[in-house]
Amino acid sequence: MVVYGDGSSTAAERAFRYLEVRDTNLLPTLLVGDHALSARMGTYHLSCKRECKTVDDRWGFIRATLRLRSHPYHVYIARRNGTVIFSDDIADTSDIQQLTEKYLDGVVHYADDETHATQSLIGGEVSSFPAIRVSDGRLVTIPQDLPDGHNFLLFTARCPDCSLDGLVHVSNILKASRLTSKTSGVIPQTVLFSSRFSSRELKQLVLASGSPADVYQATGSIPALEDLANLTLSAPADICLVRTGASGTIIGITSFRLSGGSLQVVQGESYGLQ
Amino acid sequence: MDCNNVLSLAGLACTMLFLSSPPSTAQTSALELDKNVDLGRSVVQQIYVAADHKIYALQPSQHRIAIFSPEGSVISQIGMIGQEPGSFYYPLDFSVSGKEILVLEADDKRVQALTFAGRSLAQFSLPHQSNSITASPNGNICVADPFDSGLVSIYDIHGTRLRSFGEKLDFSEIYGSRHKSLDHEYKYGINRVLITTDASGNIYAAFIGVPLIREYASSGALLHEWKYPEQLYSQITRHIGDTLSISNSERFAEDGIPIPRIATGIVFDEERQLLLVTADWDGPHLLSLDVQTGHYEDQTLNDPHMHLSHVAITQGTHELVALMNKSGKETMRLYLKKYTSTSHQPERNTR
Numbered sequence A: 001m002v003v004y005g006d007g008s009s010t011a012a013e014r015a016f017r018y019l020e021v022r023d024t025n026l027l028p029t030l031l032v033g034d035h036a037l038s039a040r041m042g043t044y045h046l047s048c049k050r051e052c053k054t055v056d057d058r059w060g061f062i063r064a065t066l067r068l069r070s071h072p073y074h075v076y077i078a079r080r081n082g083t084v085i086f087s088d089d090i091a092d093t094s095d096i097q098q099l100t101e102k103y104l105d106g107v108v109h110y111a112d113d114e115t116h117a118t119q120s121l122i123g124g125e126v127s128s129f130p131a132i133r134v135s136d137g138r139l140v141t142i143p144q145d146l147p148d149g150h151n152f153l154l155f156t157a158r159c160p161d162c163s164l165d166g167l168v169h170v171s172n173i174l175k176a177s178r179l180t181s182k183t184s185g186v187i188p189q190t191v192l193f194s195s196r197f198s199s200r201e202l203k204q205l206v207l208a209s210g211s212p213a214d215v216y217q218a219t220g221s222i223p224a225l226e227d228l229a230n231l232t233l234s235a236p237a238d239i240c241l242v243r244t245g246a247s248g249t250i251i252g253i254t255s256f257r258l259s260g261g262s263l264q265v266v267q268g269e270s271y272g273l274q
Numbered sequence B: 001m002d003c004n005n006v007l008s009l010a011g012l013a014c015t016m017l018f019l020s021s022p023p024s025t026a027q028t029s030a031l032e033l034d035k036n037v038d039l040g041r042s043v044v045q046q047i048y049v050a051a052d053h054k055i056y057a058l059q060p061s062q063h064r065i066a067i068f069s070p071e072g073s074v075i076s077q078i079g080m081i082g083q084e085p086g087s088f089y090y091p092l093d094f095s096v097s098g099k100e101i102l103v104l105e106a107d108d109k110r111v112q113a114l115t116f117a118g119r120s121l122a123q124f125s126l127p128h129q130s131n132s133i134t135a136s137p138n139g140n141i142c143v144a145d146p147f148d149s150g151l152v153s154i155y156d157i158h159g160t161r162l163r164s165f166g167e168k169l170d171f172s173e174i175y176g177s178r179h180k181s182l183d184h185e186y187k188y189g190i191n192r193v194l195i196t197t198d199a200s201g202n203i204y205a206a207f208i209g210v211p212l213i214r215e216y217a218s219s220g221a222l223l224h225e226w227k228y229p230e231q232l233y234s235q236i237t238r239h240i241g242d243t244l245s246i247s248n249s250e251r252f253a254e255d256g257i258p259i260p261r262i263a264t265g266i267v268f269d270e271e272r273q274l275l276l277v278t279a280d281w282d283g284p285h286l287l288s289l290d291v292q293t294g295h296y297e298d299q300t301l302n303d304p305h306m307h308l309s310h311v312a313i314t315q316g317t318h319e320l321v322a323l324m325n326k327s328g329k330e331t332m333r334l335y336l337k338k339y340t341s342t343s344h345q346p347e348r349n350t351r
Helices: A011-020 A035-041 A061-065 A093-105 A111-121 A160-183 A199-209 A225-232 B171-175 B177-182 B230-243
Strands: A002-005 A030-033 A054-056 A073-078 A084-088 A129-133 A139-142 A152-155 A190-193 A214-218 A239-244 A250-259 A262-267 B027-030 B036-038 B046-049 B055-059 B064-068 B074-078 B091-097 B100-105 B110-115 B120-125 B133-135 B141-144 B152-155 B161-165 B193-197 B203-207 B212-216 B222-227 B249-251 B258-260 B263-269 B274-280 B284-290 B296-300 B306-313 B320-326 B332-337
Touching: A073 A093, A139 A214, A199 A214, B046 B091, B046 B306, B046 B320, B055 B091, B064 B091, B100 B133, B133 B193, B141 B193, B171 B177, B171 B230, B193 B263, B203 B263, B212 B274, B274 B306, B284 B306
Parallel strands: A002 A030, A030 A054, A152 A190, A190 A214, B027 B296, B091 B133, B263 B306
Antiparallel strands: A002 A073, A073 A084, A129 A139, A129 A214, A152 A239, A239 A250, A250 A262, B036 B332, B046 B055, B055 B064, B064 B074, B091 B100, B100 B110, B110 B120, B133 B141, B141 B152, B152 B161, B193 B203, B203 B212, B212 B222, B249 B258, B263 B274, B274 B284, B284 B296, B306 B320, B320 B332
């Protein structure tokens, strides 16, 4: 993907900030711009440890070659053989997200589908899956072996790199969970982490946090719920509060997003995590 | 396309009105809504409800036709972002013809024919930015194009332009001869129409910025012209003519002129031989026009903050489907109801 922007373009920067959370190894990414953009951004360091150089097109040769109109930015996607498959100057951040997902993953995740995905799981059952209790390494089956009425907080993430970053926030949440549970008692005592977290770092974190919660980590993918999370949750440390009835039927899912160190309800009813 | 701008124009003096017949009267009633389906937060630009009750919703910013279950869950989709065949980039309208779907992309000026599985069958480019498309029963494709010689242009599936028809209006003909100086500026914008067809191939055109509906034969001959019900017509023309301002307007990139966004949706109900047009003026209106008798019914929703953006008829059960959203809220909500109509005769202009 090539993003062409001039010195005043914030769209080009927004595009790259979106790419920051993606593994861009699959596709060469280039930021082409005029001298002002080049001077301002220089070599752009993506968080996934790749560098992306800004090409200085101060004389406009590349712009002319690409036949781009005079516009603050232009998104331009070409195959390795040079075939242009997309070119436009009105693509906004959401478009760039969709384009990136389409050409990297072949699947676009639509935020609007999240609501429906959450709703469609209500009334279904939590399928059994294995997990490890972090504190002692004991293998359990969830939800059968769960205490606390089968309610649990699910910490999940879309990509391993993002999950590792999210562990910092998870620590704060666990501490907040301990404080809240002392006063209101509404926080489930069971916390479940996606298998995508580093087991070693998770154990260190749980021990350091001194959380009163019973912390588990799935050994593999979590049926339905993690599919939901993959659809629903895009931030590094998003959280689902899953409430189940006595028979294991899901009666409520509340999605949370970390914002400034606190949790905000993304979808579903509030349940003591404000 | 840019919506919800404030139209503000400078006016002048001058000549005559061309519509000699007075506006029609109509029975008014409250639009009562039955069950509704939440279609989420993305703006839906056009809808189609299949006989199996699946809801096909065009979502321009998602660059797809999302297919919802009758309960409102996304179950699949047609297309995704892109410019290759089978992909869409800011699609603006679509129309279903038998086993094919026609999709109109305004900015890319492209028409695509696809299967319901999303496979591209054909595509061609339009010379201008269109805002409305409908499939003709004979296989041809009708697009609204005021930049052509008429209002509506007809293409075959290969993109060959067959003809253009529809006499154009001047701004001053509707909104007052004193605004003659605005005719040139508005010569394209005021002639933007929403179009649909019936099973006989007749083409119905509702002007977006004028309270007027026309019926054309497939040959392009004008069959009928109807003004909106009298009270509504008078309110609209008097207000815009006097103030040259309106809170709800629409702007297309081709000419960049904001036009009043009065008509918002159009569909022909074959079962009842009714032309249904949704309009925004002090709240949502559902205008039901019996094209055989000329009877008109104006159903209104007693909520000026509700926006009635499109209307459709469920295939098979012939339920009325109204797509709405609340001003300031993005959730699109689809209402379905068993439709009944009681109406009486309007004035009918045959030219």
